[in-house]
Amino acid sequence: MKGIIFFLIGIFFGITMTKSEALSWFRIYEMFRFESFHMYGIIGTAVIFGAIIISLMKIFKVKIAGGGLVTYTPIPLNFKRHIFSGTIFGLGWALVGACPGPMFVLAGNGYFFILVVITGAVLGTYSYGIIKDKLPH
Amino acid sequence: MLDEILYPSWHWAVSGAAIALILFLLTITGRTFGVSTTFKNICGLVGAGKRNDFFKFDYKEDSWRLFFIGGAILGGFLAGVIFPNPYGVSLDYDTMVSLEKFGIIYPDADSFGHGFFPDEYFRWDSLKAWLIAIGGGFLVGFGSRYADGCTSGHAITGLSHFQLPSLITVIGFFIGGLLMTHFFMPYIL
Numbered sequence A: 001m002k003g004i005i006f007f008l009i010g011i012f013f014g015i016t017m018t019k020s021e022a023l024s025w026f027r028i029y030e031m032f033r034f035e036s037f038h039m040y041g042i043i044g045t046a047v048i049f050g051a052i053i054i055s056l057m058k059i060f061k062v063k064i065a066g067g068g069l070v071t072y073t074p075i076p077l078n079f080k081r082h083i084f085s086g087t088i089f090g091l092g093w094a095l096v097g098a099c100p101g102p103m104f105v106l107a108g109n110g111y112f113f114i115l116v117v118i119t120g121a122v123l124g125t126y127s128y129g130i131i132k133d134k135l136p137h
Numbered sequence B: 001m002l003d004e005i006l007y008p009s010w011h012w013a014v015s016g017a018a019i020a021l022i023l024f025l026l027t028i029t030g031r032t033f034g035v036s037t038t039f040k041n042i043c044g045l046v047g048a049g050k051r052n053d054f055f056k057f058d059y060k061e062d063s064w065r066l067f068f069i070g071g072a073i074l075g076g077f078l079a080g081v082i083f084p085n086p087y088g089v090s091l092d093y094d095t096m097v098s099l100e101k102f103g104i105i106y107p108d109a110d111s112f113g114h115g116f117f118p119d120e121y122f123r124w125d126s127l128k129a130w131l132i133a134i135g136g137g138f139l140v141g142f143g144s145r146y147a148d149g150c151t152s153g154h155a156i157t158g159l160s161h162f163q164l165p166s167l168i169t170v171i172g173f174f175i176g177g178l179l180m181t182h183f184f185m186p187y188i189l
Helices: A002-019 A025-032 A038-059 A079-096 A100-108 A114-134 B002-006 B012-028 B037-045 B059-082 B093-100 B127-147 B151-160 B164-188
Strands: none
Touching: A002 A100, A002 B012, A002 B059, A025 A038, A025 A079, A025 B093, A025 B164, A038 B012, A038 B151, A079 A114, A079 B127, A079 B164, A100 A114, A100 B037, A100 B059, A100 B127, A100 B151, A114 B037, A114 B127, B012 B151, B037 B059, B037 B127, B127 B164, B151 B164
16 A cells, blocks of 8 residues: 555656646757756756755754664765766766656656667666676775 | 636756755665666666576565656657647757757757657657667666766765765766767768
């Protein structure tokens, strides 16, 4: 039954990605050309509100499901890995004009060709899993 | 009155606040807002976990994400097909002009007229479109797993937790995006 809660949050996420136009291939292209503030406004607002919400939850020791507190398991700092892996992601993000969340929402919008992109992303994820021990982390 | 709420696109500030609300909802329910892990879960569900523990699908840890993604697809259908914005994306004029040299005419390149995806360019009968989609998707999948997160995991969740690794990763996202848009796309598209 818990699944219903995440299904509902997912619906809200799908509506948000669509109505925010953050799922738009054209909006991503426009963003990387610095020709509109729209995407920067969305990401900036989300991070500012997000940081306030997370900080308040930590300060007031808000109990989350399961009775624990808000925690974050940090990724070990490795400048080269973060820059390099981020750049690989960014190259793909700009080319297909969608990051993972919007890919699924685009499918719901009826743009079924995005399933080819999702297939590519699954193949990329699989390839990483195969060779990850040979990569610097 | 109700039509004015259901159909139009949202202001960027409303959109950003909605994303922060999703972060809150997934945090309070004890989950981490990160979509790219779905690709790893798909690998696990089709059997990749048998040979490699990295892909192992853990029902207790991972099943919520499938409900979330199912909801996201339905949410896209509701917001884009049942209650579509009649006006489409109001794209910047210079952006439109720059797309013309790739043969992407805005807004005709989107057969729905929403300005969401150039499906008249990314056609099922175009080999080039398949290569771009598979290749670009591959980079997104490989990069997000190597980075241990995508836009939701790093740019939203990581930055909201003031994580330096996430900030460096997001800078990487933009280095890659700018390189692709300004240097490689003119040769690829």
